[in-house]
Amino acid sequence: MPGHSSIPWVRCADPSVRSSECSVPLVGEVPGFSTGCCRWPVPNSPMMSRHTTFRYCLDPTVEQQQALARHAGAARFAYNTSLGLVKTALNHRRTDPGHPVPWSGFSLINAFNTWKKTEAAGRVITVDPAGVAEIQVIGLGWRNEVCQQVFEEGAVDCGRALGAFTDSRTGKRKGSRVGFPRFKTKSATTPAFRLRNKISKSGRAGIRFGDNGIPRSVTLPGLGALRVREDTRRLRRLLTHQRARILYTTIVFRAGRWQLSVTVEAADLHPALHHRPRPASDDTGWVGVDRGLAAFLVAATAHGTEVARIDTTPRPLATGLRHERRLAKSLSRKQKGSRNRAVVAARLARHHHRIANIRRHFLHQVTNRLVKTHDRLVVEDLNVAGMLRNHRLARAISDAGWADFARLLTYKQQWRSGTVATANRWYPSSKRCSACARVNTTLTLSDRVFACECGFRADRDHNAAVNLAVWPTTGNQVFLRSPDPQAGGRVTNARRREGTDLHPMGTGATGPDDARTDVHTAHMA
Numbered sequence: 001m002p003g004h005s006s007i008p009w010v011r012c013a014d015p016s017v018r019s020s021e022c023s024v025p026l027v028g029e030v031p032g033f034s035t036g037c038c039r040w041p042v043p044n045s046p047m048m049s050r051h052t053t054f055r056y057c058l059d060p061t062v063e064q065q066q067a068l069a070r071h072a073g074a075a076r077f078a079y080n081t082s083l084g085l086v087k088t089a090l091n092h093r094r095t096d097p098g099h100p101v102p103w104s105g106f107s108l109i110n111a112f113n114t115w116k117k118t119e120a121a122g123r124v125i126t127v128d129p130a131g132v133a134e135i136q137v138i139g140l141g142w143r144n145e146v147c148q149q150v151f152e153e154g155a156v157d158c159g160r161a162l163g164a165f166t167d168s169r170t171g172k173r174k175g176s177r178v179g180f181p182r183f184k185t186k187s188a189t190t191p192a193f194r195l196r197n198k199i200s201k202s203g204r205a206g207i208r209f210g211d212n213g214i215p216r217s218v219t220l221p222g223l224g225a226l227r228v229r230e231d232t233r234r235l236r237r238l239l240t241h242q243r244a245r246i247l248y249t250t251i252v253f254r255a256g257r258w259q260l261s262v263t264v265e266a267a268d269l270h271p272a273l274h275h276r277p278r279p280a281s282d283d284t285g286w287v288g289v290d291r292g293l294a295a296f297l298v299a300a301t302a303h304g305t306e307v308a309r310i311d312t313t314p315r316p317l318a319t320g321l322r323h324e325r326r327l328a329k330s331l332s333r334k335q336k337g338s339r340n341r342a343v344v345a346a347r348l349a350r351h352h353h354r355i356a357n358i359r360r361h362f363l364h365q366v367t368n369r370l371v372k373t374h375d376r377l378v379v380e381d382l383n384v385a386g387m388l389r390n391h392r393l394a395r396a397i398s399d400a401g402w403a404d405f406a407r408l409l410t411y412k413q414q415w416r417s418g419t420v421a422t423a424n425r426w427y428p429s430s431k432r433c434s435a436c437a438r439v440n441t442t443l444t445l446s447d448r449v450f451a452c453e454c455g456f457r458a459d460r461d462h463n464a465a466v467n468l469a470v471w472p473t474t475g476n477q478v479f480l481r482s483p484d485p486q487a488g489g490r491v492t493n494a495r496r497r498e499g500t501d502l503h504p505m506g507t508g509a510t511g512p513d514d515a516r517t518d519v520h521t522a523h524m525a
Contacts, residue, residue, distance in 0.1 A: 049268045050415055051247075054235045056218070058251070058258040059227040067223055068251060068258055072191035074146040076184045078154025082108045083181055085115060086162065103166075105159030112155050116140040147222025153194040191253040195220055197246040207246050207262070210236050218260060220249070228260070235262065243267045255353035256346045274417040275375035286421070287374045288468025290429065290461050291382065291405065293396050294448070297366060299374075300465035302473065304434065307374070309461075310366060316358040317399040324351055359401050367408040375418040378468045379406055381425040423471045434458070434466040 060068060085108070089101040102111040115121055117139040127133050143151070161181035167173035197207040198221070206221040209232050216228045238244035244266035252259050278285065287307060290298045299308035317324075327348040334341035370377060384403045388394045413420045423429065431443045435456040443450065443460075450456075450463040458466075 050266055052264060052266055054232075054262045054264065056232065056260045056262070057229040058218075058260050059229050060258055064223065064226055065258070068253070069191060071146050071150050071193045071222070071251070072253065073186070074150045075154040075157075075193035076186070076189060076191075078112060078151040079158050080183045081115065082112055082155045082158040083161075083183060085111050086158070103159065103162050105156035108155040108159050109152050112151060116143055116151070147195060147220075149195050149198075149221065150193050153196070192250060194248055194250045195222075196248045205246065207249055209239065218249075220251075235264070238264070238266060255350040269415055277417070278375070283473050285374075286376045286378055286469045286472050288378045288429075288465040288471070289370065289409075290380070290464040290468060291400070291402050292461055293393070293400060295461050296400060298459075298461040298465045299370065299377075300462055300469060302466065302469040304462075304466050306462055306465070308370065313400070314358050314362050315399050316355040317395065320351060320355055324348070327351060359399070360404070363401055363405050363408055367405065367412055370409060371412045371416055371418060375413075375416070376421070376472075377409065377413060377418070378421045378423055378471055379409065380423045380427065380429055380468060382406075383425060421472050423468055427467075427471060429464040429467040429471075430460060432463075432467045434463050434470070 058068075082102075086102060089099060092099040093101060102108045117137075119135070119137045121140040122138045124136050124138055125133055126136050158181065164173060164178045165180050168175075168178035195207065197205055199205055208219040209217070209228075211217060211219045211225060214225070214227075215236070216230070216232060217225050218228055218232070219225045235244070239246070244264045247263045247265055249263070250261045252261070284302075287299050287301055289308075290300075292298070295309060295311050296313040297308060297310045298306065300306045327344060331341065331344045331348055334344055382402055384397065387397050390397075410420050428439050430450075431440050432438070433440065433450070433452040433454065433456055436452060436454040438452055438454065440450070440452060448460050450458050450460045
């Protein structure tokens, strides 16, 4: 925690904690702290400074699966109803300019709560013994069967969609143009809903883990206790020692399973896990990280010392491409709307989900190793979206996950008080000589060895990593356009066998020997 570097830390008495995590001896009593886990002291009022997410796979019963599907349908119903109220109000505004239109999430919640009790939401016709028929307004009759938060969060989602549409039209939102929200259909919408962690008057949280002595369980408002497949010890330990608090949880039905994402606000990491602060005059210690396809990552210092190299990547998309094509062909042969088509579609969804999990696990491994060993990193600002327009390299670039790698590296380094510098997009890291700073404009993608007129020769990836390491100390030169007048962009570290040749067939494909699924072989020199 910031400002607590001089606080003595206590040894944890929990025998389940490894001795390597309890290396700091007991110094004495600390005012305001109690003995807890060795990784953190337990303050009376902890300062929450970071947000993180825990993901679990649920193991619900048949009745609980129906309840989860009912809540997901209620969220979709609230979104569509809120959007319908907005469109109705816009139509009234054409004739009455002063007619109010609910646009924000708060106003949509109030509009939906008012609507669900009206005759438009539900009514019944009752007949008394005298034979007189009477219309009785009951409102939304099934609204008590689900948690009310689901309706509110559905209205909030509609408000966010309307806000994104407004910001896109006014220029406040960057990126592609956002259209007006559309209604969600049951067949084309992923079942999902969100629940907030509301604290009751007695101080009990609405979302709890490990109730009734069942460690692998979660208690949700309106749903009760649900089994969890994975171990929840890490999250329960943070909650027990008041090192985190749950903000909300999102339940999604993806790849044939109900999955739970818990967003928590946690305290800062232990000071021992932070990098030592450097003086303002110290401009050393930078490590350049060059991303590529032939070698996923090459990291080197400004002095030319290579500290990390990862040549073997899982490449899950290329590895499972044959199985994916077989499933896609089987899906195309099934009749639309049939049960067989739904079964094959679920298999294809599970295949894509597995590919994403393998890639994410590999990226977490690599980024964790980098942020734990280096406090100053330099990466290049790659135009990944523009590179994907190259149809010969799009598949390999997507399989590498360059953009997600930079995102993970940035926030993990911030957690450890480190620094991640981003080199200019047009900085010629691959074409610049790390010895004499001369730029070789004749370098092509097939040249794997950098050769300079001064006699310097080095591996192309290693030379680019060294140039990135010296970028913060060279005045951070700004390159407004590519140094190569004939190039509209640059793709780094691409071999011809990975799709850069001029073959019309098999572009972007990798061989079976080049693609491996063992994510535990992320060796770093």
